Amino acid sequence: MDVTKKEYEDLSNELKEYNRIMENLNYPDETAGCIKSLNTSENEIKLIDKMWNFRKATQELLESFKAKTWPEIDGPQMDETISTGLTKKNNQMRKELTAYSAVMNELTKEIGKWKKLVPLVSYLKSDSMKERHWDEFRKELNCPELVVDETLKLQTFYDMEIHTKAEQIQEITDKAVSEDKMGKKLEEIQKNWDKYEFELVDYSRVPGVKEMKFLEDPYADLEDNIQQIQSMIRNKYKAFYEDKIMQWKSDLAEINDVWVALNKTQVKWKFLESLFIGSDEIKKELPNETEDFAKYSEYQTTAKSVNVTNLKLGTTYYWNVTGEKGLQEYRSKTYTFSTKQSTIRNLYVPGTTNWRDLGNYETSDGKRIKQGLIYRSAAFGFYDGETKSTIDQETINTI
Numbered sequence: 001m002d003v004t005k006k007e008y009e010d011l012s013n014e015l016k017e018y019n020r021i022m023e024n025l026n027y028p029d030e031t032a033g034c035i036k037s038l039n040t041s042e043n044e045i046k047l048i049d050k051m052w053n054f055r056k057a058t059q060e061l062l063e064s065f066k067a068k069t070w071p072e073i074d075g076p077q078m079d080e081t082i083s084t085g086l087t088k089k090n091n092q093m094r095k096e097l098t099a100y101s102a103v104m105n106e107l108t109k110e111i112g113k114w115k116k117l118v119p120l121v122s123y124l125k126s127d128s129m130k131e132r133h134w135d136e137f138r139k140e141l142n143c144p145e146l147v148v149d150e151t152l153k154l155q156t157f158y159d160m161e162i163h164t165k166a167e168q169i170q171e172i173t174d175k176a177v178s179e180d181k182m183g184k185k186l187e188e189i190q191k192n193w194d195k196y197e198f199e200l201v202d203y204s205r206v207p208g209v210k211e212m213k214f215l216e217d218p219y220a221d222l223e224d225n226i227q228q229i230q231s232m233i234r235n236k237y238k239a240f241y242e243d244k245i246m247q248w249k250s251d252l253a254e255i256n257d258v259w260v261a262l263n264k265t266q267v268k269w270k271f272l273e274s275l276f277i278g279s280d281e282i283k284k285e286l287p288n289e290t291e292d293f294a295k296y297s298e299y300q301t302t303a304k305s306v307n308v309t310n311l312k313l314g315t316t317y318y319w320n321v322t323g324e325k326g327l328q329e330y331r332s333k334t335y336t337f338s339t340k341q342s343t344i345r346n347l348y349v350p351g352t353t354n355w356r357d358l359g360n361y362e363t364s365d366g367k368r369i370k371q372g373l374i375y376r377s378a379a380f381g382f383y384d385g386e387t388k389s390t391i392d393q394e395t396i397n398t399i
Contacts, residue, residue, distance in 0.1 A: 047097060047099075047100075050093075050096075051093065051104070054107075055103070055107055058110075061081070061086070062110070065078060066153065066154050066158055068153065068154050070125075070150055070152040070153070071150055073121060075118055075119070075125060079115075079119055082111065082118060086111055090104075090108060090111055113163055116166055117158060117163045120157075120169050120170070120173075121157055124157075124169070126173060126177065127180070128173075128180035130179075132240075133172055133175065133176040134146075134148055137169065137172055175237045179237055182232055182238070182241050186245070186248065189229075189248055189252075192218075193222075196218070198214075198262075199212070200213070201213045211266060211270075212266060214259070214263050214266075219259065222252065223378065226252050226256065227378055257350070260348075276289065277290070281332070282321070309347065310348060311339050312339065312371055313339050313340065313359075314339060315339050316337070318336050319334070319335055319337070345357035345359065352378065354378040356375065357375055359371030375396065
């Protein structure tokens with residue numbers, strides 16, 4: 001370009017001298033064609049100079065990227081530089097330099113190669129990439145001697161043309177990220193339940209007697225953990241953690257069963273305790289049973305209520321207490337209670353979580369969906385005989 005510019009400058013000076021002579025001889029138009037041709041050449045030289053300067057700047061930028069070592073590589077910043085600044089400038093140059101499409105096409109091809117390569121390197125730099133994942137990479141790219149350390153340069157990945165294996169590399173990095181998430185979630189589950197202890201609280205009526213306090217937040221965590229394990233079971237990258245996942249599937253099911261069984265047992269005992277210990281009428285009518293209950297009971301309570309599950313909404317229920325002594329049956333008077341209409345009907349179904357009757361929701365015209373038609377639940381993977389028994393009571397035909 002320097003030689004061309006010098007030749008252009010010499011020709012321009014000569015033409016100016018010829019043009020001066022022609023004007024003195026009253027032939028000013030004789031050099032008009034030459035001046036026009038020279039101006040066209042000047043414009044072409046400027047375009048070519050602009051193209052080569054852009055090409056030179058682009059090459060210098062990409063060479064600086066190649067020289068970066070592993071710790072120096074900033075994938076997002078490099079991607080931003082290439083995808084926005086460099087690509088945008090290249091597109092502008094292509095519009096101006098249509099006559100030099102061959103050169104610009106090669107430059108565009110090179111930029112396109114880097115647009116694929118840099119994101120792949122960013123994925124490979126993820127902390128999720130463990131040595132087992134790099135082993136897969138080495139096998140896929142046939143580079144068993146590759147060492148990932150501070151001396152590794154981007155030039156290595158450029159020379160390996162990893163962009164030609166984009167799909168395979170993406171699969172490896174996706175697997176690494178997914179395994180990393182599963183590993184962290186399994187650690188969280190381990191932390192939740194490894195040393196979990198039920199909270200014990202005092203009974204006000206009987207000093208020194210304790211009951212377990214069943215909190216909603218830990219049980220909500222249990223339901224979440226069960227769902228997370230179910231998601232891991234469906235994850236196509238579960239192989240590395242499959243043993244742990246299946247172990248936690250079993251363990252969480254047992255934790256759920258123990259939780260439910262303890263809660264159910266305590267609720268039932270509190271109900272019986274309120275009858276045999278808290279009711280003078282029952283003590284009088286069933287003295288032997290009351291004595292046996294007090295004798296063999298491990299706990300006592302001041303509870304004056306009992307948990308009853310799976311009731312219909314907006315319904316009045318009648319209840320009483322019956323007992324037998326020998327052949328004699330005793331029955332208390334009948335009481336009633338009514339459930340609220342405007343609420344959501346949550347059900348307790350062993351082996352599942354978050355079971356809900358979709359009935360009773362208000363429709364747009366002010367009516368309500370009939371109860372007992374449609375249900376939803378989570379963690380249905382722990383379905384067992386007790387689950388079926390409860391579902392049968394709801395007369396569910398299709399799951």
